[in-house]
Amino acid sequence: MIRTYTLTVNGYDRAVSIAPGEILADVLRDKLNLTGTKKGCNLGDCGACTVLVDGEPMNSCLLLASQMEGKQITTIEGVAHNGKLAPIQKAFVEEGAVQCGYCTPGMILSSVALLEKNPRPTVQEIKDGLAGNLCRCTGYTGIIRAVQRCENYRDDGTCAKKEVVAENSRFNSITLSMPRVDAADKVTGRAQYTADIARSNMIHGKILGSPIAHGRIKRIDVSKAKALPGVLAVITGADVPDTKYGVSPARYDEYVLAKDKVLHEGDNVAAVAAVDERTAEKALGLIEVEYEELPPVLDAMEAIAEGAPQLHERYKRNINTVVEQTFGDLEKGFADSDHIREETFIGNNTQQQPLEPHAAMAYWEYDGTLVLYTSTQAPHYVQYMLAHVLHIPLGKIRVIRPAVGGGFGCKAATSPLDLCSAILSRITGRPVRMTFTREQMMHYGRGRHKQHMKMKLGVDRDGKIKAFQSEIYLDGGAYTSFGVATAYYAGSMMPTLYHIPNYQYHGYRVMTNKPACGAFRGHGVPQPRFAFELLFNMIAEDLGIDPIEIRLRNSMTPNTLTVNDLDIKSCELTATLLAAREKSGWKEKFGKLPKGRGIGIGSGGFVSGAGYAIYRGQVQLSHEKGREPFVKKSIFPHANAIVKVNEDGMAVIVMIGAAEIGQGGETVMVQVAAEELGIPPSRIRTRCEDSDISPIDLGAYSSRVTLMGGNAVKHAATMVVEKMKPYAAAILGCSEGEVKLLRDARMVVAGDETRSVPWEEVARKYFNDRGPLVGTGCYKPPDGLGGDFKGGTVGTSPAYSFGSSVCEVSVDLETGKVKVERFTDFHDCGTPINPQMVHGQVEGSMVMGASETVMEDVQFDKMGHILNPNLHGYLMMTIKDAPEVFSGIVDSYEPEGPFGAKEIGEGSTCTVLAAVAHAIANATGVWIKELPITPERIMNAIHAKQSISEVVSTPGDD
């Protein structure tokens, strides 16, 4: 029975009609419009929904709203007072505790409860207080720092914080650890994510997933669902276009909804729109589907066997991508080697698990324009794919990307929510919002390919690499998605770290009846990198060479063309190795630690943006013209920006379609614009979320935003300055060539800085005379990148990042439990635009990578059902597991990057897996070559080694 209840929220009584069964989180969000309370799992696992009830933190997704009468409820909106941030909020902003911001409200409320009772908590007390509040971005490091230093942000004048200034005095706004531009919104609950946005008359959509992993749909009956009051539309495969979609244009193999076969558990079968979520869910239960079950194939190595069940007709033996590349003379390389070792490694199927589940909301304008709000990393590709599937021009599609609560690759492709919400909205004429549950996210997948890796490495007696051979089977799941590129990346990036004169890579991506895999932070590279680095460490041990030393002997050097034609420009890998060795105390520790403690090294790196766009051709409806022949240059600019100066000259708006997904892209754009314009960043705002306003940028994938977006913004800002110069000259009474831009918002006469004019005055003059002061800029990667062989484009980039991580662990040798204690990481990311954000990326990568190494894995039963489709079964590191992270940046300058910058977000992941695995090997005396390295695997390996040594030590004794 629906009744009116009085809830006391943030100090005010609010009368709300509530039905028993309504959850507090939903009532706060949907009825009181307090959308700062987030839902990351809806099952008590993540803490994003934390509120305070009478001062105590509770998960509001596990509370009945009707039982909250008479209690004081505090949400994130109640923490700041009269527009003033509370000390803990300031601390989160200033200490870099915020990235995507989705965990932030819960983190802050848990911190408030903790600090209330204990104003000076120890690190351990902070970990206890925030346990179970998951964060996927920060590695918890910034959060712990913020809680510890909260005191410094009280208003009683004791604030010990120092003003932030550029670390490199050549700059003003570059190398400046300014707080993120969106941080204040994120700590107050103001930031709006897709699921927070409602439009009038909006309805709710849901997707029905297949309960089986492989089967033919024999019959679907939706009549009962359609008849349910409140249901507005029900669609199945028969109602969606026949056009297949995907990511790699050569392998579009997904239908919006299954037309004939389902290929994995959760495969999309039908969708419903109804007046509310509950009705939509009920309707799903009324859809009758009859399946003819087919045997599933779940293992890549079984799927390639003759006679194995086939998923797609076009992929014979289920092999969807074949890469066979040889560079140099492999045989000779091995013949010249003094030592050769061959090992097999197996990776794990991990998922990105951003805290914010995918969401989309679509409606149609009366002129036929589709408007889609979506939680995406690549708004332009979503636009392109909607045009492709719905057969409407790109120009008729407006994509809006609200705040995004993390992606790490699983939001880089167009999701079924994007497509279904658009289709359901077209049918019903109403805005349709859809979200994934955590379980649906895991069924949608797009996580890391589990790779089966056979590697053979030959070196001379000094440890110099002579030849390297790699054969990899990638378990791709049921669809291609990004997988073609994954298969190429798994090979192409290997020769970027060390000089490898002879190299062979054979890669095979295989289809299995599991959720499709895609691009996950480090796209294809972390597992082969893990395998290579571990093998390298084994060889170092065989030869008695220190593992850092062997790397130094092979380390990549600047301005090198690799054996597979990748053009390395700036490269400071050696510096990262030396610094990590020094700072970590490697020499005092390696080989000298007590039993159960270990230290390990891993290096890694990544592209700073892919050299080529995902689709070939112009920006147009894909059906208008077939794929264009490949040319080694970009057809249109990959990043495009507009810099518009406000009419009074006091504000500048930067517009670029680059996606802010938590990584800090928009803050970087602001800093680049500020530096180039010579004004403080505080005068700059961004408008990046709306494709109607901001020009195309290909998106936040392949670590491209800083370099490519940054260059586009820089060029646009240069144009503004150039346009201003004649006006400045006129005011200053000098020639245009004599006008000099200072960095404090002044223009002066070169050589006589006393003759100056404020920046805004020049801008106003321009406006008075010429109207809008606007600059545009774009960035195309250099022409001619890559070799002339099949797949020569994948792995190309304007620039490459490098890094080395030293990891220290302790292992409980009786249970196999690993505690990752510490990372010492140094990276070459070119000029760090914002050092604090660079460290934030590294801290997040270390924890995510360590978590992947020791605990993460999607597990399946024999029928292909996910055994752990939630955040209590799928383990990720919590704040209790969080190691200490030292992140250092080595001096480097990348000529192709804006102010010398390149990437950090993905390269920093690539070092970690091997560093952790090596440290575990060092602590236990056993090499474990299969991920994740669970306690049980460690114990088994230790026991196996013990029994071997017993056998060996008692010869002849049978």
Place this chain on the structure above:
Amino acid sequence: MTTLSRFEIHQPASVLEASQMLAQYGDDAGIYAGGTELLLAMKHAALNYRHLIDLKVILGLNSINVRNGSLEIGATSAHRSIERSAIVRQNQPALAEMESQVANVRVRVTGTLGGNLCFAEPHSDPATLLLVLGGTVRAESATGAREIPVAELIAGAYANNFLPGEVLTKITVPCAKPSHRAGYMKFQVHERPTLGLGLWMETPDDGRTFTSARVAVGCVCPFPTRGVEAEKVLTGSRGEVEKRLPEAADLIADAADLVDDHEGSVEYKRHLIHIFLRRVFRKALREPVS
């Protein structure tokens, strides 16, 4: 599911009224305490009650007292309040410590000990310790009340032995005596524990000899299980007992119905029992565990 099906929620004034409601609505009704398990199960449609009876509104049902040498903990006491209770810390420190390690702060603040025991989720802590501390629970219904040893409360994974209409009202735990040694340890990498091991021993001479012992294991098996045979070998002088720990560990593993699952194989779980029996033995004696 993201939403719950509709139900009515009732606010009984007393335990009697609550049990009458339970009797009236039968299988359609369930008790709502902290809701941290119940609402999860309802979201998964594993439970589909049409009537929920909110036990937390009954005054005094969350009190914690000592009476007749035993702790009496009201069924709706939250884990957090037990963990923080000076009475519990003083009279049964092993219990307070175990409670401080349950889940995380937010779940401890909301979830109750009564709810934890009634739900009988295999991966939980309290029942395993209460088995060795000799805990009992009180079940009240409209027709009377009875004391049930914790060992008899749990019928299996997610199953308890209450009769229709019965409400758990309090948990009774004998207070620790100077001659008692008790401890609980768990092995945890997941959100919930992989193994829990509780040990209680009586020692008249400050740990030199042990006259009786109780040991129980949880999480590795469908429900917390006493190692009755193991208890027999855990008496005698300290040296003897220590020597027999491996034997006892095997007996515990034999008694428990170990399961192979994503948390580990049967062999690994048996191995963990060995390791943790030794550790919890030291811990109960307040010695460094490893």
